[in-house]
Amino acid sequence: MKILAISCSPRKQGNTEILLGEALKGAQSDGAEVELFSVSGKTIAPCDACGACNEAGVCHIKDDMQPLYGKILDADGIIFGAPIYFYNMAAQCKAVMDRTIALNHTERKMANKVGGIVVVGASFGNIDAVKDLYFYFVSRRMLAANYVSAYGMAKGDVKSLEKGMKAAYDLGRQMVKLVEMQFEYPSEFPLMAIAYGTHTR
Ligand SMILES: Cc1cc2nc3c(=O)[nH]c(=O)nc-3n(C[C@H](O)[C@H](O)[C@H](O)COP(=O)(O)O)c2cc1C
Numbered sequence: 001m002k003i004l005a006i007s008c009s010p011r012k013q014g015n016t017e018i019l020l021g022e023a024l025k026g027a028q029s030d031g032a033e034v035e036l037f038s039v040s041g042k043t044i045a046p047c048d049a050c051g052a053c054n055e056a057g058v059c060h061i062k063d064d065m066q067p068l069y070g071k072i073l074d075a076d077g078i079i080f081g082a083p084i085y086f087y088n089m090a091a092q093c094k095a096v097m098d099r100t101i102a103l104n105h106t107e108r109k110m111a112n113k114v115g116g117i118v119v120v121g122a123s124f125g126n127i128d129a130v131k132d133l134y135f136y137f138v139s140r141r142m143l144a145a146n147y148v149s150a151y152g153m154a155k156g157d158v159k160s161l162e163k164g165m166k167a168a169y170d171l172g173r174q175m176v177k178l179v180e181m182q183f184e185y186p187s188e189f190p191l192m193a194i195a196y197g198t199h200t201r
Helices: 015-029 065-074 091-103 126-139 162-180
Strands: 002-007 033-038 077-085 114-121 143-151
Touching (some): 002 015, 015 033, 015 077, 015 143, 114 126, 114 162, 126 143
């Protein structure tokens, strides 16, 4: 079983990464193979809406999202870690989410994977990011695990949040238990959440 954590903070060893590290320790303690992918120092461009991924499920943009696609597809559970910038997830997190539109594909998909959430802000905005990530999991047909919402400003602040660190560790453990349940979205229903409009009629 593989649990992947995606840290969408540009700060190496920042609060998001610290809590994700705890979550991965928890997952590892329950037997999972774990990996942390950090966007720090990497280039992940926004989706350019070219539509080329519709057929093959492959994105044409050659940047650091390419190795991440493989890691996402290989993982049984994925924890999204987002710092809060201007009352919602940082743009780096939204870019990763948007680029996963390439995984709207019957073979290359995120459905049935377990999704966890870690968000860190200094004061305002955590809940908006949590809600957006949960809605993303619903639309991806993923199984939602817990969220960890923590507050800290300077690098390392979250280390003093004893309960927050424990909640992150427990999130990792919960991811393992939920993967073990082998959730499967019923195949008779569409794999994608669709909003009806002129593009569907
Ligand atoms: C550009 C920018 C905007 C920010 N906006 C907010 C905000 O709206 N609300 C908030 O609570 N914290 C805000 N913060 C603070 C960060 O969320 C906080 O420092 C957090 O711990 C960063 O996580 P990291 O250490 O993983 O990078 C902002 C930080 C930056 C750099």
